[in-house]
Amino acid sequence: MKAPTTPKRFRIKSPCSTANIGPGFDVLGISLSLYLVLDVEVMTAGKTFEMTYSGEGAKDVPLTPEQNLITKAALYVLSANGISNLPPFLKIHVHNPIPLGRGLGSSGAAVVSGVLLGNALGELKLSQERLLDYCLMIERHPDNVAAALVGGFVASYLSELSPEVLKGVPTSESLLESVPSPNLPQPPHGIGHYVRLGWAKEIKAVAIVPQFKLATAKARSVLPDQYSRHDVIFNFQRLAVLTTALGQSPPSPGLIFNAMQDKIHQPYRKTLIPGLPEILSTITPEKYDGLLGICLSGAGPTILALATKNFDEIAKAAQEVFKQHGVKESFYKVLDVVEDGSTCVYL
Numbered sequence: 403m404k405a406p407t408t409p410k411r412f413r414i415k416s417p418c419s420t421a422n423i424g425p426g427f428d429v430l431g432i433s434l435s436l437y438l439v440l441d442v443e444v445m446t447a448g449k450t451f452e453m454t455y456s457g458e459g460a461k462d463v464p465l466t467p468e469q470n471l472i473t474k475a476a477l478y479v480l481s482a483n484g485i486s487n488l489p490p491f492l493k494i495h496v497h498n499p500i501p502l503g504r505g506l507g508s509s510g511a512a513v514v515s516g517v518l519l520g521n522a523l524g525e526l527k528l529s530q531e532r533l534l535d536y537c538l539m540i541e542r543h544p545d546n547v548a549a550a551l552v553g554g555f556v557a558s559y560l561s562e563l564s565p566e567v568l569k570g571v572p573t574s575e576s577l578l579e580s581v582p583s584p585n586l587p588q589p590p591h592g593i594g595h596y597v598r599l600g601w602a603k604e605i606k607a608v609a610i611v612p613q614f615k616l617a618t619a620k621a622r623s624v625l626p627d628q629y630s631r632h633d634v635i636f637n638f639q640r641l642a643v644l645t646t647a648l649g650q651s652p653p654s655p656g657l658i659f660n661a662m663q664d665k666i667h668q669p670y671r672k673t674l675i676p677g678l679p680e681i682l683s684t685i686t687p688e689k690y691d692g693l694l695g696i697c698l699s700g701a702g703p704t705i706l707a708l709a710t711k712n713f714d715e716i717a718k719a720a721q722e723v724f725k726q727h728g729v730k731e732s733f734y735k736v737l738d739v740v741e742d743g744s745t746c747v748y749l
C-alpha cells in the first residue's frame with residue numbers, strides 16, 4: 403500500500419460486550435459502556451510503523467502488526483481485498499479499558515475495531531453486513547462481535563454453510579497465523595444474521611470482575627458436544643421469554659430471574675469459576691430489591707447482574723461469595739447498555 407497524498411486521522415471506537423445472558427449461549431450479546439479506542443494517523447512521510455497502547459493488557463499485548471489481534475484483523479481484511487500490507491507511515495494509539503480474558507468481549511472489540519481499521523485503511527467501504535462476515539471469520543461465535551459492531555441488545559445466528567463452501571474456509575487460528583500473506587480468502591457472503599431487540603432503559607448491567615483470567619477457548623473446551631432434549635428445551639423456553647422480557651418496562655424480576663437460568667454452558671463452567679453455583683443461587687430478587695437476573699458474563703469469569711437499583715449491594719454480595727471461595731480480589735463496574743455500536747470517525 404502506498405502512502406496517501408494527504409495525511410488522514412481517524413478514531414475507531416468499539417464497545418465491550420456481555421454474551422449469553424444465561425440461556426442464549428452463542429446467541430445473545432449486549433454492548434456496554436466501556437470502549438476500546440484506536441487513534442489512527444496515516445501520514446505521508448515520517449516514522450514507519452508505530453503502535454502505542456494504554457490501559458488493560460498494556461504489559462502483555464504485543465505491538466507488532468503481525469502479532470497484535472487488532473492489526474492482524476486489519477491485515478486480514480486488507481489481504482482478502484488484494485492489499486498486502488499496511489500503509490508505510492502509520493501511527494496507532496490503542497486505549498483499552500476492557501479487562502482481557504474476563505468475559506467482557508475484549509477480543510470481540512479488538513476484532514471489530516481491527517476489521518474497521520482494515521476497512522478504513524483500504525478505503526474499502528464495506529457494508530455493515532460484510533464487516534460482520536469479516537469479524538466472524540476471526541471470532542467464530544457471533545454474539546460478542548454482532549453486539550460490538552451494531553450496538554444494543556442483539557440476537558444473532560450463523561448461516562449453515564454447505565460442505566463445498568466450508569472447504570474454502572480456513573479455521574480462525576490458521577487464518578490468523580497466515581496473516582500477513584497476500585490474497586487470503588474472503589469470507590463467504592452473509593454468514594452472520596442479527597436482529598436488535600428492545601431494552602428497557604432502566605436496566606443496568608453490573609459486571610463483577612474477579613482478578614483472574616479465563617481464556618474463552620479454555621471455557622469452551624469444557625462444554626460437551628451433545629445435550630439432552632430436556633436441557634435444550636429448558637434453554638429454548640427461557641431464551642424466547644427473555645428476549646422480550648428485557649424490553650418490557652417496568653421489567654419483571656420474577657419472569658427475568660427464571661428466564662436467565664441455563665443448562666447449556668454455566669453448569670459445565672462452574673469448575674473454572676470458584677463460587678459460581680453459590681452466586682447464581684443465593685443472589686436473588688427476593689434478597690436484593692432491584693435485581694432482575696444474574697449469570698456468567700460471556701465465558702466468564704465475570705458475573706453479570708441485571709438490575710434497576712441497589713447496584714453496589716448486589717455487586718458486593720457477589721464479591722463476598724468470591725472471597726469465601728478464595729477469590730480475594732475483584733472489582734465491579736455499573737455499565738449502561740449502549741446503542742451506537744462501533745464507529746469510525748474522521749478527525
Ligand SMILES: Nc1ncnc2c1ncn2[C@@H]1O[C@H](COP(=O)(O)OP(=O)(O)O)[C@@H](O)[C@H]1O
Pocket residue numbers: 438459463470471472496498501502503504505506507508509510512616617618619700701
Ligand atoms: N485490545 C486488545 N489488543 C490486542 N489483543 C487483544 C485486545 N483485547 C483482547 N485481545 C486478545 O484477546 C484475548 C482475550 O480474548 P478471550 O479469551 O476471548 O477473552 P475475552 O472474554 O476478554 O474476549 C487476549 O488474551 C488477547 O490475546
Ligand SMILES: N[C@@H](CCOP(=O)(O)O)C(=O)O
Pocket residue numbers: 419420421422427428429504505506507508509543545546618621622667699700701702
Ligand atoms: N458465547 C461465547 C461468548 C464468549 O464471550 P467472551 O466475552 O468470554 O469472549 C461463550 O460463552 O463461549
